[in-house]
Amino acid sequence: MTTKIFKITPEDTSNPAISEAAEILRAGGLVAFPTETVYGLGGDAADPSAAKKIYEAKGRPSDNPLIIHVVRPEDAERYAYTNDAYYRLAEAFMPGPLTVILPKKDTVPYETTGGLDTVAVRCPSHPLARALIHAADTAIAAPSANLSGSPSPSCGTHVIRDLWGRIDAIIDGGECEIGLESTIVQLKDREAVLLRPGAITADALSCVCEKVTVAPAVTELLKENERPLSPGMKYRHYAPKIPLVLLEGEEENVLHFLRRAQNAEKCTILCYYEELALLRNERLIDIGSEKDLAAQAHTLFAALRRADELDCDIIYAHLPPTEGLGLALYNRLIRAAAHTIVHV
Numbered sequence: 001m002t003t004k005i006f007k008i009t010p011e012d013t014s015n016p017a018i019s020e021a022a023e024i025l026r027a028g029g030l031v032a033f034p035t036e037t038v039y040g041l042g043g044d045a046a047d048p049s050a051a052k053k054i055y056e057a058k059g060r061p062s063d064n065p066l067i068i069h070v071v072r073p074e075d076a077e078r079y080a081y082t083n084d085a086y087y088r089l090a091e092a093f094m095p096g097p098l099t100v101i102l103p104k105k106d107t108v109p110y111e112t113t114g115g116l117d118t119v120a121v122r123c124p125s126h127p128l129a130r131a132l133i134h135a136a137d138t139a140i141a142a143p144s145a146n147l148s149g150s151p152s153p154s155c156g157t158h159v160i161r162d163l164w165g166r167i168d169a170i171i172d173g174g175e176c177e178i179g180l181e182s183t184i185v186q187l188k189d190r191e192a193v194l195l196r197p198g199a200i201t202a203d204a205l206s207c208v209c210e211k212v213t214v215a216p217a218v219t220e221l222l223k224e225n226e227r228p229l230s231p232g233m234k235y236r237h238y239a240p241k242i243p244l245v246l247l248e249g250e251e252e253n254v255l256h257f258l259r260r261a262q263n264a265e266k267c268t269i270l271c272y273y274e275e276l277a278l279l280r281n282e283r284l285i286d287i288g289s290e291k292d293l294a295a296q297a298h299t300l301f302a303a304l305r306r307a308d309e310l311d312c313d314i315i316y317a318h319l320p321p322t323e324g325l326g327l328a329l330y331n332r333l334i335r336a337a338a339h340t341i342v343h344v
């Protein structure tokens with residue numbers, strides 16, 4: 001299959017490429033598109049065969065449900081049973097990087113929800129994503145547009161590398177602003193359970209929800225045979241091919257450890273901007289300032305992809321803090337590292 005590539009700027013919402021891509025979606029095809037979080041691999045959410053094609057193109061197990069993308073929060077009514085708590089969250093955070101799990105209606109086939117009776121709804125803020133959903137005139141089911149097991153794509157080039165030849169079209173709108181996938185919450189009475197941390201932090205959620213709890217699988221390893229609240233949690237995600245080890249400890253000890261490692265082994269280091277001058281300039285990848293978690297979120301997945309392309313035996317990175325946006329970085333990195341943490 002040849003894949004059409006439409007390279008357009010994020011503001012160019014009236015570009016004819018949008019209606020061409022929408023036409024492909026309506027005909028049951030697949031289109032990758034940018035969102036403010038990461039790129040999505042889209043298909044018509046109401047079409048069971050589109051969902052099957054998505055799983056196939058990604059090489060993803062078909063029990064891992066897809067998120068459906070709508071233009072306005074109230075568009076969810078067609079696909080899900082909403083409630084007051086949903087609208088309170090929508091008022092505060094939509095359009096934006098938040099996904100809410102709701103009971104599904106019959107309009108969403110089980111192929112899209114991986115057999116679940118619930119559906120994940122998200123209302124993205126990226127202008128091209130919004131224009132595409134609007135033009136397709138249906139909800140778009142979309143997982144992240146990477147091959148299963150590799151980091152989510154935070155720019156068009158990543159999508160082209162992973163999915164060229166496997167899908168009908170790619171809208172390349174450049175870099176995604178946030179760089180990490182959306183926050184996912186499940187609503188239980190007055191409580192919000194955080195299933196996947198993202199740019200909408202637990203603190204931000206607690207301004208709107210009476211109680212916010214973090215699902216254990218966000219920070220911990222699932223026990224054998226344990227069923228996670230979100231099926232995606234059981235997979236080893238974002239995994240570089242080269243082993244990744246996370247370092248925890250005082251900055252001075254971490255630097256000491258890394259300097260010794262640079263002399264002893266062929267390692268790549270995902271370092272803070274402030275450390276660039278303090279380590280030997282060899283296979284160093286700058287992930288942003290230690291104090292700027294948003295910058296780190298923006299570069300993390302690109303950094304993991306780059307590290308994987310370098311000739312080395314091991315990759316080191318800092319274990320992020322678990323506060324604020326740090327929790328999202330922590331969650332992605334412990335999965336990529338398969339929970340390998342060294343205390344120095």
Ligand code: TXA
Pocket residue numbers: 035037038039040041064065066067099101113116118119120122142143144145180181182183184195229230231232233
């Ligand atoms: O930012 C994002 O959320 C991106 C962009 C494209 O919107 N999408 C994304 O999709 O990250 P994906 O498929 O890579 O991750 C969706 C996660 C999976 O872990 C899946 O298990 C979970 O959402 N999920 C989807 N539907 C669910 C449901 N009904 N109940 C629980 N978890 C669900």
Ligand code: MG
Pocket residue numbers: 143144152
């Ligand atoms: Mg994904």
